[in-house]
Amino acid sequence: MSLARLAGALRTGELSPREAVERYLRRIEAIDGQLNAYITVRADEALAEADSLERTHERGPLWGVPVALKDVIDVAGTPTTAASRILADYVPERDAHVVTRLRAAGAIVVGKLNLHEFAYGALTTSPHFGPARNPWAPERICGGSSGGNGAAIAADLVAGSVGTDTAGSIRIPSSYCGVTGLRPSTGLVSNRGVVAVAPSFDAVGPIARTAMDCALLLAAIAGHDPGDPTSVEAPVLPYEELLGEGIRGLRVGVVTSLVDAADPQVADSVEKALGELRSVGAELVPVTVPLLEHAGTIQQAMQFREAADVHMEWLRTRLSDYGADVRARLLVGIFLPPAVYEAGRRARASVCEKLGAMFQRVDLLAAPTMPVPPPRIGTETVAVGGRETLYRLALIPYNSPWSLVGAPVVSVPCGFVEGLPVGLALVGPRLGEATVLRAAHAFQQATDWHERRPPLATPGGGRAAPP
């Protein structure tokens, strides 16, 4: 059941908050041993919060809806591990701003989800907490860094979730797990109480079943936070109410270089999805995104330094406690001269200006979310364009350009390659969440890719029915 339908069932009394929580807890108990999506399950706390909600008169839009959070988002009294050894014993005293917002909307946090250590990688194979497994093929990665979110939503282990995205960390697991995820515009959702990766790129956003679910979650968590220096003052729209307006006449720029460079079967799925968008009223136009080939370098020029700055004290005192890949990536930042960061900043401004001009000509951009299907756990290279490429390099051109400009991007399921999900990325201008979600919703009204579920059996051979 989608979050939107569950919220409706809770509102009408078809289901109580306690019943909703209990059903997800049973499902987690039955299935998560195969997936490792959760790091912490707040069973007792969630049930108590459900009982407490039933005694309140105020009923927010997410009243009684169980949600889960990437384990970089603070929940008072519950560990925030960031899937790291360094924060394994860290228990925050305060909720993150987004958690305050979720609670105000009536949501119940049932647990904290697995991720790539410190959200600094796209595999979700923490050496400290183990890999999260893809519900469609457990020997494959979920993507990352919000991999636990992708797995939990795909396997119906929670109704909705909130993750983070610095260079693809919401979009990649959404694509790889066959679910819907939105990286909002940078600054639209507060980062306060969230473990940082690279502050000028970090964005908190929803991963759920559908664009409607993401719209409901975004409406709950978005909004200016004076306590977060990266937060922007921007209106929070009733996103879910704007989804039904359709996309007739919407101009969608197809980033042909990214479609052409993808695995042919992925490209085929994306091209068919673009045909669906056209059939529901969009006008497709091929576009060339300026500086696209440099976008990854520009982001890295800034991100390596920002991430090293965030971690500097631990690099001095806890270096051996990082997993090898994250340790190396963080160390790179301390060796880069300030001129590299400054060049990145100048180039980023140039990209923002050029993409801003492009969004005068089109309403959205479209591309594959990822160029290849999810690789097997432990695989470091993927085949792109007939050449073996490092996985971490292959994903950069598909994700960094949009992170650079702080644009909203939704990834929607748009097909399968050999049983593995494929995602379509729809990119909007800054603060264009309503348009991005509207297009995603129109696509999902015309297709059923988002309704497909992995054939994941419980250990007993049966199935734990989702709520």
Place this chain on the structure above:
Amino acid sequence: MAATPSPAELRRIAEGQGVSPTDQDLEAVRAFLAILLPAFEELERLVPPTAPDE
């Protein structure tokens, strides 16, 4: 094109910031830098700094 710094040079820079990587760490960093440094050089050519009076 800038050569990838030697392990000894990297160690000097790291220790100057109070960080003590292992030899293995420095080799991993050098693998990253071998790819990144030429790309960063190209980036600096692409967007050269503007002189203060421009």
